[in-house]
Amino acid sequence: MNPERPKRKLRVATTSLAGCFGCHMSFLDIDERLIELLEHIEFDASPLTDIKTPGQCDLGLIEGGLCNAENVHVLLNMRQKCRILVAMGACAINGGLPAQRNHLDIRDCLQTVYLTGVGLNRGFIPNDPELPLPLDQVHPLHDVVKIDYFLPGCPPPADAIWQFLTDLIAGRTPQLGHGLIHYD
Amino acid sequence: MNSLEKAEHPAGLKRIAIEPVSRVEGHGKVTILLDAENRVHQVRLHIVEFRGFERFIQGRPYWEVPVMVQRLCGICPVSHHLAASKALDQVVGARRITPTAEKLRRLMHYGQILQSHALHFYHLSSPDLLFGFDAPVAIRNVVGVLQAYPEAAKRGVMLRKFGQEVIRITAGKRVHGTGSVPGGVNKCITPEERDLLVAGLPDVLRWADEGIALVAQLHGAHREAWDRFGTVRSNLLSIVRRDGALDLYDGVIRARDADGHILVDGIEPTAYGDLIRENVRSWSYMKFPYLQSLGAEHGWYKVGPLARLQNCDFIPTPRAEAARQAFAATAGGQIVHAPLAFHWARMIELLHSAEVIAELLDDPDLLKNDLMASGPRATTGVGIIEAPRGTLIHHYEVDAQDLVTQCNLIVSTTHNNQAMNEAIREVAREYLDGREITEGLLNHIEVAIRAYDPCLSCATHALGKMPLVVELLDATGALVDRRVRDAEQLA
Numbered sequence: 001m002n003p004e005r006p007k008r009k010l011r012v013a014t015t016s017l018a019g020c021f022g023c024h025m026s027f028l029d030i031d032e033r034l035i036e037l038l039e040h041i042e043f044d045a046s047p048l049t050d051i052k053t054p055g056q057c058d059l060g061l062i063e064g065g066l067c068n069a070e071n072v073h074v075l076l077n078m079r080q081k082c083r084i085l086v087a088m089g090a091c092a093i094n095g096g097l098p099a100q101r102n103h104l105d106i107r108d109c110l111q112t113v114y115l116t117g118v119g120l121n122r123g124f125i126p127n128d129p130e131l132p133l134p135l136d137q138v139h140p141l142h143d144v145v146k147i148d149y150f151l152p153g154c155p156p157p158a159d160a161i162w163q164f165l166t167d168l169i170a171g172r173t174p175q176l177g178h179g180l181i182h183y184d
Numbered sequence: 185m186n187s188l189e190k191a192e193h194p195a196g197l198k199r200i201a202i203e204p205v206s207r208v209e210g211h212g213k214v215t216i217l218l219d220a221e222n223r224v225h226q227v228r229l230h231i232v233e234f235r236g237f238e239r240f241i242q243g244r245p246y247w248e249v250p251v252m253v254q255r256l257c258g259i260c261p262v263s264h265h266l267a268a269s270k271a272l273d274q275v276v277g278a279r280r281i282t283p284t285a286e287k288l289r290r291l292m293h294y295g296q297i298l299q300s301h302a303l304h305f306y307h308l309s310s311p312d313l314l315f316g317f318d319a320p321v322a323i324r325n326v327v328g329v330l331q332a333y334p335e336a337a338k339r340g341v342m343l344r345k346f347g348q349e350v351i352r353i354t355a356g357k358r359v360h361g362t363g364s365v366p367g368g369v370n371k372c373i374t375p376e377e378r379d380l381l382v383a384g385l386p387d388v389l390r391w392a393d394e395g396i397a398l399v400a401q402l403h404g405a406h407r408e409a410w411d412r413f414g415t416v417r418s419n420l421l422s423i424v425r426r427d428g429a430l431d432l433y434d435g436v437i438r439a440r441d442a443d444g445h446i447l448v449d450g451i452e453p454t455a456y457g458d459l460i461r462e463n464v465r466s467w468s469y470m471k472f473p474y475l476q477s478l479g480a481e482h483g484w485y486k487v488g489p490l491a492r493l494q495n496c497d498f499i500p501t502p503r504a505e506a507a508r509q510a511f512a513a514t515a516g517g518q519i520v521h522a523p524l525a526f527h528w529a530r531m532i533e534l535l536h537s538a539e540v541i542a543e544l545l546d547d548p549d550l551l552k553n554d555l556m557a558s559g560p561r562a563t564t565g566v567g568i569i570e571a572p573r574g575t576l577i578h579h580y581e582v583d584a585q586d587l588v589t590q591c592n593l594i595v596s597t598t599h600n601n602q603a604m605n606e607a608i609r610e611v612a613r614e615y616l617d618g619r620e621i622t623e624g625l626l627n628h629i630e631v632a633i634r635a636y637d638p639c640l641s642c643a644t645h646a647l648g649k650m651p652l653v654v655e656l657l658d659a660t661g662a663l664v665d666r667r668v669r670d671a672e673q674l675a
């Protein structure tokens with residue numbers, strides 16, 4: 001890493017929208033390199049901290065696509081607060097597996113799960129105002145905001161996340177070399 | 185005592201939301217309704233996301249399912265991978281899979297239990313326990329633990345790494361691997377891979393012991409508070425081996441009442457539907473299961489490490505069994521219902537997982553290459569496994585064209601839905617009622633939820649509706665998606 005750059009730590013927010021946390025797990029799969037990384041970054045809002053909404057950040061890592069109104073709200077706020085926004089993983093980039101529901105009629109889904117499902121005592125559909133409205137389809141992040149980088153994979157390999165972050169920290173344009181880009 | 189599930193007169197009450205619940209897996213929030221004197225009238229844990237897995241798996245070829253369902257949860261993908269495989273073993277007629285396949289799956293599974301328990305304790309929950317529930321937000325996270333307790337935090341990182349390596353070697357990839365298939369596994373392991381894991385064992389076993397010692401010490405230091413905090417009595421449920429031993433990969437269903445008397449035992453997984461029913465509440469996408477024989481009011485139960493350790497008769501590995509007995513002795517033989525005791529039970533299971541991994545790595549069957557079994561086709565499969573967070577049930581119906589026609593999933597966290605809601609109501613009564621509500625007090629609510637190690641992504645595979653309009657606009661303001669819904673449209 002470039003020794004001449006000022007020592008200020010990059011402030012990083014992370015969030016999971018319609019994702020499975022696997023991308024966050026892959027981030028933690030950098031293992032003990034996390035300790036080295038923490039000399040260069042600090043976490044803002046993230047599932048790993050109790051900061052619930054992001055302040056001004058250098059970098060936002062987002063896993064998961066958009067499946068409800070709340071996801072959209074969180075994404076817009078992340079875009080406002082983060083200088084660089086990264087779509088991390090298949091769900092953020094193209095909706096991923098949750099987007100398998102996109103070809104289905106939502107009414108049919110509701111009835112299958114809540115009215116006619118196996119083992120239900122008396123079915124009805126949850127409808128409390130505390131529950132965010134589901135979108136008709138699962139959308140990728142770049143349908144709604146500008147995304148600066150896309151990290152492919154389900155999840156992206158830990159080494160790709162490491163390479164990306166260390167490039168950014170060193171002030172280089174992030175580049176993923178051989179073996180770091182794959183889509184499974 | 186007011187149940188706090190539903191305020192009698194919600195109009196005019198103040199609403200406080202903990203949103204999102206942090207340092208847990210997935211998407212949840214808590215709402216609390218208070219009157220002008222800050223008396224608590226309603227407390228709810230809402231699961232706010234839906235996925236629709238049960239529906240969109242219908243129509244897919246069965247052999248895709250073990251890989252698809254992993255995407256329910258990135259922390260315990262192996263549980264879904266294996267529960268689906270076990271269900272679909274029955275569909276492909278593999279009533280017994282080969283010894284090598286079973287041992288490789290077990291290795292994968294115990295590797296996952298180990299990594300998930302390490303992650304949950306060290307990365308997510310330990311900040312509350314080490315710094316105090318109302319410690320400043322700035323230090324109350326894994327980075328704070330790394331600074332103040334570097335040995336403990338590094339132990340967590342290295343334990344998790346070992347478990348993830350077990351998964352990589354057996355499944356091909358640390359997150360969302362492909363090792364298990366209906367009828368067996370698709371990959372042997374090499375002597376070199378085995379030796380790599382064997383070399384890590386001495387450290388892992390030592391770290392596992394240190395984890396138990398840490399929790400026991402924390403319990404000893406705050407004994408009365410820990411035993412009371414959020415404690416609610418309930419039934420317990422898990423699978424156990426046919427001889428009553430703890431077994432996290434396979435077994436029959438057993439349930440006990442709150443005093444430890446056996447309610448049902450030896451129930452075959454395929455009969456789960458007669459045992460468990462589910463209720464729906466308007467305010468959560470997560471269903472509320474209960475034992476049908478006892479009814480919804482009395483039939484709810486806990487699952488997970490604390491239930492398992494008290495439901496089994498013994499742990500079939502020596503060091504973890506000694507630790508289980510020491511744990512039981514501190515409660516004087518009474519059933520422990522304290523949420524914070526989950527942490528202790530979890531650390532004992534972590535040690536047990538390390539011991540099982542050691543046994544499996546020593547087993548000559550592990551390196552053989554007889555991997556697949558098959559037999560006469562069936563149309564129904566039910567797979568039950570003890571995931572890190574508790575009992576996980578996958579049920580599929582498959583037609584003659586190999587397509588899934590029905591899928592029912594009851595995930596671990598769903599079983600704990602009522603118990604978590606009751607626990608946070610208890611904490612609200614004890615700590616919040618009538619006080620000025622601070623961030624630290626609100627974290628008490630989250631501490632009780634975290635103890636259950638909920639996996640809120642897993643629990644969100646259903647769909648919901650509300651009478652609202654939502655418009656999704658792109659960066660230029662153009663309309664991408666618009667939904668209008670009302671009650672009539674959906675009724």
Ligand code: SF4
Pocket residue numbers: 018019020021022023063064088089090091092096097153154155156255258359
């Ligand atoms: S991309 Fe894959 S690993 Fe990441 S959140 Fe989506 S399903 Fe999970």
